[in-house]
Amino acid sequence: MKKTISLLFCILSISFSIAQKNNSQNSIKHIAFTDQDNKVRLEALKKLTDENAIKHVAFTDEDSTIRLAALDKLKDKNSIKHISNTDKDSKVRLKALELLN
Structure with missing residues (x-):
């Protein structure tokens, strides 16, 4: 019984975390x-x-510095490719192209 209660407490603790x-x-x-x-x-x-x-931040933030920082964290190559073609800032597009190579 004590083991069951301990296990339940452990599960609840993990769930809460x-x-x-x-x-x-x-x-x-x-x-x-x-x-x-x-x-x-x-x-x-x-x-x-x-x-x-x-991805949302990389696509939509108004500040190119923040979009660049988000781009550095992106793992999805399709998203990076999309940014390389569509971002309004040439620095962001260039960074995306560098990440693709």
């Missing part, structure tokens, strides 16, 4: 997408682990 991490990533994602301050968005981007969220 996972939920906290997901909540934390959601908060970071929100900041990376919406904060008015470029420096704050950049710091939030550095903490992002969700590839789709990073």
